Amino acid sequence: xxxxxxxxxxxxxxxxxxxxxxxxxxxxxxxxxxxxxxxxxxxxxxxxxxxxxxxxxxxxxxxxxxxxxxxxxxxxxxxxxxxxxxxxxxxxxxxxxxxxxxxxxxxxxxxxx
Amino acid sequence: xxxxxxxxxxxxxxxxxxxxxxxxxxxxxxxxxxxxxxxxxxxxxxxxxxxxxxxxxxxxxxxxxxxxxxxxxxxxxxxxxxxxxxxxxxxxxxxxxxxxxxxxxxxxxxxxxx
Numbered sequence: 001x002x003x004x005x006x007x008x009x010x011x012x013x014x015x016x017x018x019x020x021x022x023x024x025x026x027x028x029x030x031x032x033x034x035x036x037x038x039x040x041x042x043x044x045x046x047x048x049x050x051x052x053x054x055x056x057x058x059x060x061x062x063x064x065x066x067x068x069x070x071x072x073x074x075x076x077x078x079x080x081x082x083x084x085x086x087x088x089x090x091x092x093x094x095x096x097x098x099x100x101x102x103x104x105x106x107x108x109x110x111x112x113x
Numbered sequence: 114x115x116x117x118x119x120x121x122x123x124x125x126x127x128x129x130x131x132x133x134x135x136x137x138x139x140x141x142x143x144x145x146x147x148x149x150x151x152x153x154x155x156x157x158x159x160x161x162x163x164x165x166x167x168x169x170x171x172x173x174x175x176x177x178x179x180x181x182x183x184x185x186x187x188x189x190x191x192x193x194x195x196x197x198x199x200x201x202x203x204x205x206x207x208x209x210x211x212x213x214x215x216x217x218x219x220x221x222x223x224x225x226x227x
Contacts, residue, residue, distance in 0.1 A: 004156070031213070033214065033215075035215075040122075040219070040220075041219055041220070042203050042205070042217030042218050042219050042220050043157070043203070043215070043217050044217070045214040045215065045216065048213070048214055056214065091156065091157070093157075095213070098210055098213065100145055100147075100162055100164055100207070100209075100213065101159055101162065102159070102215065103159070104149075104156035104157040104158070105156050106154070106155060106156045107156060
């Protein structure tokens, strides 16, 4: 296993710009999760895929946020019209079926100026 | 709905002393409980999990935790702290099958005093 990878690791953007993050899960992990972590807080659930199907979205995920997982492999998380409140660490995790062991990537740190 | 409360945002222990990090949960369904560790600039790593069965669970790096339903607790312990244990620790809960998303506590930063 090469682990969960995320790209980029850091992103600085101006308010109002769109950003896209990528997550590559561990090979053959059919479940993929996105979480957001702000300073001093634990991660908060954003959305979850099983294969290519997006099964659940948090109310935290406003319509400026969209996530995809084409072909059930990598996933992208796009934020449109970024706001300063979007500044956070965006974490991706993958899981092999219902093993209850989510493996986390290193995260993408977004700073909106 | 599920939630966890971690008591103590910062805990300091001397090297070689007992580590005790506290976690209480609230869940409307039988909980699945987890402890994760986060080192600086790294992702979260699963230390241990409780799903069903034995209530005392052992994890990596000498950590263990005990599920106590009557106390709604899942405290993390380690008999003897090492300098390498310094990190942020997160307790998390999920609802099990069909509700696997994790709900995390706010974390406890563990400092080891030489």
